[in-house]
Amino acid sequence: MTGFRQAQSPDAQSPGTEAHGNHTATLSMQQALNRALDEVLAENPKAVILGEDCGRLGGVFRITDGLQSKHGENRVFDTPLAESGILGMSVGLAMAGFHPIPEVQFDGFAYPAINQIVCQIARMNYRSRGKLPMPITLRVPSFGGIRAPEHHGESLEALFAHVPGLKVVSPSNPHEAYHLLKYAATRPDPVIFMEPKSRYWQKGDVDFSTADAPGTGSPTGAKVMREGRHLTLVAWGAMVSRCLQVAELAAEDGIDVEVLDLRWLKPIDADALVTSVRKTRRAVVVHEAPLTSGLGAEVAQLITHGCFDTLKAPVERVTGFDVPYPSGDLEDEYIPNIDRILFGIQRVLEYRRG
Amino acid sequence: MAEISFPLPDLGEGLIEATVLEWLVSPGEQVERNQPLVEVETTKSAVELPSPQAGKVVRIYGGPGDKINVGEPLIVFEVPDNTAGIVGTVPKEEAPKRRVRLSAVLDED
Structure with a gap:
């Protein structure tokens, strides 16, 4: 790894x-x-x-x-x-x-x-x-x-x-x-x-008996939580379950989304990112943290470096905003919600070279 | 379900113990927040302790005449798991709602 x-x-x-x-x-x-x-x-x-x-x-x-x-x-x-x-x-x-x-x-x-x-x-x-x-x-x-x-x-x-x-x-x-x-x-x-x-x-x-599905090894590295063909959603923590919901909704529209739970944020499992996106050729990374210098940038670079020839579109980031974390009443506007993630997916799907 | 223990608080400036006079609730009983739980006597006064929270009483410690030290368990409540946190609120699990629809021409090259 x-x-x-x-x-x-x-x-x-x-x-x-x-x-x-x-x-x-x-x-x-x-x-x-x-x-x-x-x-x-x-x-x-x-x-x-x-x-x-x-x-x-x-x-x-x-x-x-x-x-x-x-x-x-x-x-x-x-x-x-x-x-x-x-x-x-x-x-x-x-x-x-x-x-x-x-x-x-x-x-x-x-x-x-x-x-x-x-x-x-x-x-x-x-x-x-x-x-x-x-x-x-x-x-x-x-x-x-x-x-x-x-x-x-x-x-x-x-x-x-x-x-x-x-x-x-x-x-x-x-x-x-x-x-x-x-x-x-x-x-x-x-x-x-x-x-x-x-x-x-x-x-x-x-x-309790196995750390992962049989045969997939130890609890190091990333983990595919849902397999898909068209696009990879990369997330961690609480955003994984939200991305799994998004994947179900995208399936209604005929888009088959893979959800990769990064799990380890340092060191990042670059092999898992590249393996997934070489297959799907599109990626969106989702996190709650602010956009600028967030971990999404690191993920996007690792994907770009490993999948440059096969990528259909630049890696999109759907993240929190570059502001101090807001009070509770505004939380739903700050944390990536289902529609913002779907928009991110749509931007990738619409991208055309040249 | 989760259990939450409530220790005897300091009932005055630096008191170290209190004597149970009478329990006003019993195990198995559902109590509301601020409902009187027990009457205890300290060296200063006899007071009724209000419940710090709602929940089902699981255990009570000490009978009439027993001394309990400040900080030792007084009563244990059973509460649903989703109210066991102290800070913030438990997010509701709701069916996902959407407004955005995806449209794409996927060239499978």
Whole structure:
């Protein structure tokens, strides 16, 4: 896989999945994440969870619900309201051999900890010539869609993805959430885990026994969520389910849309992008973040570079706008909606050379 | 369904415990927000605690005469999963609506 340092084989999956047998359950993403964290704590005695309200309350979204009473106050604990402290403490814990799983309560609260994330977490392994790895899994409830106040609906993936040393991943449904979090929390490297908070409550089937459809490998790289012939929609996080809805509507008009869930936003699975778009020859990338210097530009370049000869049209981007994230009442105007995505598809379909 | 635990809050400036006088709700009962849950006595006064939220009572801690420390569980509610978050609102799952129709001449070369 392009750019993937030490891509893990499925065999490298954490132990313990066997213990659950061939189980499938219908869970919300909140429940799937809670179960993944519970198992990580049980399997790795060095794993600790810390953050604002993570302990006694169980998190404002109940992701860590019940974990403190089950695993104890030394494993799951509340921190003061200071993100720089949460991430600074995580650096120290990692240096001391722990695997911290800190939570920044909302996307917009990551800013006070940017120094710790960029200057310490991302670099300590390099700075120490590998003597001080930073196995830190930073959970960030991310993206918009829940009518929350300022700093509660932002999309920081481009900011994180731009920092060498960080990996960035975002699940799109409960099955992905369970497996990607379990995978991320066993990496030796720092991973920013961006949870689409608007999808926390939607239920889906989780197959605990396999990370992916049989034979498709480990939870690294992108994943085709719907196959199609005419155009590829690339999305991640909460936008994946919206793109799947768009694909159903496009089918009514005779357009067969493929939906690619990028999943890993750093490193990006360029091979999967190129494989999909070589087939469909058209692509639209959708994200909630603002347009300029958003991850859509990176995706468009990777597609263009790998599919220049076969592309029928320039890659279109359907994104949020270049404004600060708006208040709840204006959210529906900001986040790409079904019609804006359909318009993007139509622009690509209409394009003619010359 | 999800369970939410409500610990005994600090009922005054720096009080560390309270004594249960009488429970006004019992397990299995559906309560509304602000409905009185329990009467407790502190070193300052006897007060009725209003419910911080609506939900079904799953468990109550302590009987009349029992002391409960501030921060220890007082009552556990069961609430639907989609009201378990604290910040923001749960998005409604609705059938997708559209105004835009696609039209294309696809040359399958």
